[in-house]
Amino acid sequence: MSRPDRRATSPGAAEAPRRPLGARGYGICLAGIVWREVLRFVQQKERFLSALVRPLVWLFIFAAGFRSALGVSIIPPYDTYVLYEVYVTPGLAVMIQLFNGMQSSLSMVYDREVGSMRVLLTSPFPRWWLLFSKLIAGVAVSLAQVYAFLAVAFLWGVEIPPAGYVLALPAFIITGFMLGAIGLVISSLVRQLENFASVMNFVIFPMFFASSALYPLWRVRDASEALYLVCLANPFTHAVEFARFALYGQFEPLSCAIVVGTTLVFFTLAVIAYDPGRGVMGLRGGPRGDAP
Amino acid sequence: MEEPQGVPALDVAGVSHSFGRRRALDDVSFQVPRGRFVALLGPNGAGKTTLFSLVTRLYACRSGAVRIFGQDVSRAPSAALGELGVVFQSRTLDLDLTVRQNLIYHAALHGLAGAASAVRITGLLALVGLQERANDKVRTLSGGQARRVEIARALVHRPRLLLLDEATVGLDLASRRAIVALVRDLVREEGLAVLWATHIFDEVTATDEVHVLHRGRIIAAGTAADLAGEGASLEAAFRALTERDEGEAA
Secondary structure (H helix, E strand, O other): OOOOOHHHHOOOOOOOOOOOOOHHHHHHHHHHHHHHHHHHHHHOHHHHHHHHHHHHHHHHHHHHHHOOOOOEOOOOOOOOOEOHHHHHHHHHHHHHHHHHHHHHHHHHHHHHHHOHHHHHHOOOOOHHHHHHHHHHHHHHHHHHHHHHHHHHHHHOOOOOOHHHHHHHHHHHHHHHHHHHHHHHHHHHHOOOHHHHHHHHHHHHHHHHHOOOOOOOHHHHHHHOHHHHHHHHHOHHHHHHHHHHHHHOOOOOHHHHHHHHHHHHHHHHHHHHHOOOOOOHHHHHOOOOOOOO | OOOOOOOOOEEEEEEEEEEOOEEEEEEEEEEEOOOOEEEEEOOOOOOHHHHHHHHOOOOOOOEEEEEEOOEEOOOOHHHHHHOEEEEOOOOOOOOOOEHHHHHHHHHHHOOOOOHHHHHHHHHHHHHOOOHHHOOOEHHHOOHHHHHHHHHHHHHOOOOOEEEEEOOOOOOOHHHHHHHHHHHHHHHHHHOOEEEEEEOOHHHOOOOOEEEEEEOOEEEEEEEHHHHHOOOOOHHHHHHHHHHHHHHHHO
């Protein structure tokens, strides 16, 4: 091991206290966390492919198969009858975000198991900022997947008004935050990576199927009033409707309010959960669950 | 705010910590002076990692206080953690990123980027002898090389206090010696304060200040030479101390 230029290696500032973290520092921290997440995503090509294949299987096979059986009448935001694949496209786009949110959660659990979570949590920036940066990173990755899917759907004949692609962007961003925040809370509760399979059974599938992603709520109500109420209480339903209306140039205020509210609630819970003094991390004895 | 002279790099004052009913640390107090190498000697399960987790705020400090250059870790975590570089016992590098990318990520977590940061990272990789592996994935490195990357990473943000928790465990003798020498150079030449947790006696020299942690308590402190006594080895002294402590507990 050599002795290079002292100025580059010196711990430095040996006697000077550190200056407080400025706005630029917060920005660099955020950019660094997003950069790492994007880098990992780009390196995991199979993750991108599987994120695309999943909704495309629904679109190409399921929707085609059920086109005749599940015709959709004229309901807002549509002003004509639409084909079933047109109806399910917004729900499938949000499904990508749901899986991505849970994937981010999975990567938090993985980071905790391999120890790299410690590096994140010993950063001098506040925990809420670190978690917020993680959320933005997850949203950035999910948007790339959503728009790639919408491009393929367009080629498949699912035509959305051109302005809708732009108008839906804020809806996808807010929805990404909501699903990412739910994922953060889940990651704080899941102790081991092996337990994560249960997240599929108890979170992803119920959220997706008990929503308006695959069938309009009036049809659900025809079948079961109780299931209709469950769907109505499911924030994923409102995320789908928020995105669906936005894609057709309309704003759905109730859905927007529910998605924003759910985001705030779950983000607050995540900040508490990751607080060493108050949350699950504190009770459990640290980010790796080291407590015997 | 002016920092008072004479404030130690690390001040652990009356720290206790329990996991449920099991007491992992019991009223632990010691200091690491500025620019000094201090060894925390204890067997596995003594509470070293718990102590490190409290100092780094991975656990909340509910009893006692931890101060880094006078900044309380619980009350002013940003100021305290900014002064701190840590090498954890378990490996914490991102295996899928390159060596340089790991350091860039760490720099960003401390609000550092740009040309100055890049120069610093290049310099640190030269310091640990890994400049030629800078663009290799961490997963391709040996255990000793990965440890050196972790030391370089811990120095990226120019901390004044470095904590190393069993940093040489699992390494071959040559790698162990290289890492100990590197850290001692940093203390001697750069004025870094170091808390070196270990259970390996030959990593401690006669003049090092040593705190012996056993069953969650500091049972002895002093220079290694003082603890060992005339003609005895540190290992023999340590064994006598811990056996006596176990006898008293029984």
